[in-house]
Amino acid sequence: MSAYRTNMSVRPEVKGFFDPQTNTISYVVKDPNSKACAVVDSVMDIDYAAGRITFEHADEIIDYVKQNDLQVEWLIETHVHADHLSAAPYIQEKLGGKIGIGDKITVVQETFGKVFNEGTEFQRDGSQFDRLFSDGDTYEIGTMSAFVIHTPGHTPACMTHVIGDAAFVGDTLFMPDGGSARADFPGGDAGTLYDSIQKILQLPDDMRLFMCHDYAPGGREIKWETTVGEEKAHNIHVGGGKTKEEFVKFRTERDAQLAMPRLIIPSLQVNMRAGEVPTDEHGDKMLKVPVNKL
Numbered sequence: 001m002s003a004y005r006t007n008m009s010v011r012p013e014v015k016g017f018f019d020p021q022t023n024t025i026s027y028v029v030k031d032p033n034s035k036a037c038a039v040v041d042s043v044m045d046i047d048y049a050a051g052r053i054t055f056e057h058a059d060e061i062i063d064y065v066k067q068n069d070l071q072v073e074w075l076i077e078t079h080v081h082a083d084h085l086s087a088a089p090y091i092q093e094k095l096g097g098k099i100g101i102g103d104k105i106t107v108v109q110e111t112f113g114k115v116f117n118e119g120t121e122f123q124r125d126g127s128q129f130d131r132l133f134s135d136g137d138t139y140e141i142g143t144m145s146a147f148v149i150h151t152p153g154h155t156p157a158c159m160t161h162v163i164g165d166a167a168f169v170g171d172t173l174f175m176p177d178g179g180s181a182r183a184d185f186p187g188g189d190a191g192t193l194y195d196s197i198q199k200i201l202q203l204p205d206d207m208r209l210f211m212c213h214d215y216a217p218g219g220r221e222i223k224w225e226t227t228v229g230e231e232k233a234h235n236i237h238v239g240g241g242k243t244k245e246e247f248v249k250f251r252t253e254r255d256a257q258l259a260m261p262r263l264i265i266p267s268l269q270v271n272m273r274a275g276e277v278p279t280d281e282h283g284d285k286m287l288k289v290p291v292n293k294l
């Protein structure tokens, strides 16, 4: 039995957009009874070596929204991503909608405000976002009611968004053959991640789950949709009743082997500002590289 008040009779139309540069999946989640939609985890393109930012991926989403005459009500970030830059402000400027993230963004801003030596002009109160969600908060997308579950462990601000029979899990879970995301970023914790995953696995077995990433393990094709029942039975890190102790040991050993994500330095600076690129004292867009601090 699920402890959450889900409504499996509401079936949003979900369209995934895969970004091969960062293996991220962005979503347009549409209310079946109106033109309202939400955009989840959009991606801004960056050529980091050249310091060049472009918007091919976001434009694909914008074209889709326009072609289908949709109304964007929300731009949801499941968490502060460390591997890609959000395009939420770019899409907001073109299509409207409110940018929302988990309220523990303040913890992430505090941590990385220090790493990047941000001055007092960098607000650490989450005010760059239009809405900060707390565990259990609800919001509307057209006629659909959505709610959030705080699912920390990968990062402190991770939220799972449940919209009808669909849940957007961010980086708490990967596809069953991909397992789970790393838990070794500042503020991450493998035991906390295990507990968060258990919250997701309490949702109804036929709840659709949508991943934020897929790395095509074993060379299979890219996939991003599964169910709670599938994850419970087959997830290679947490499925089949694996214990917290087993998970924490495995996750900790695995994380110690992983390299830093290629785009972590630009991603954090931009994403902790709700997708805005920081500017220097001349008003020019500028990114920093803190040395030996990550």
Ligand SMILES: [Fe+2]
Residues within 6 Å of the ligand: 079, 080, 081, 082, 083, 154, 171, 181
């Ligand atoms: Fe992530």
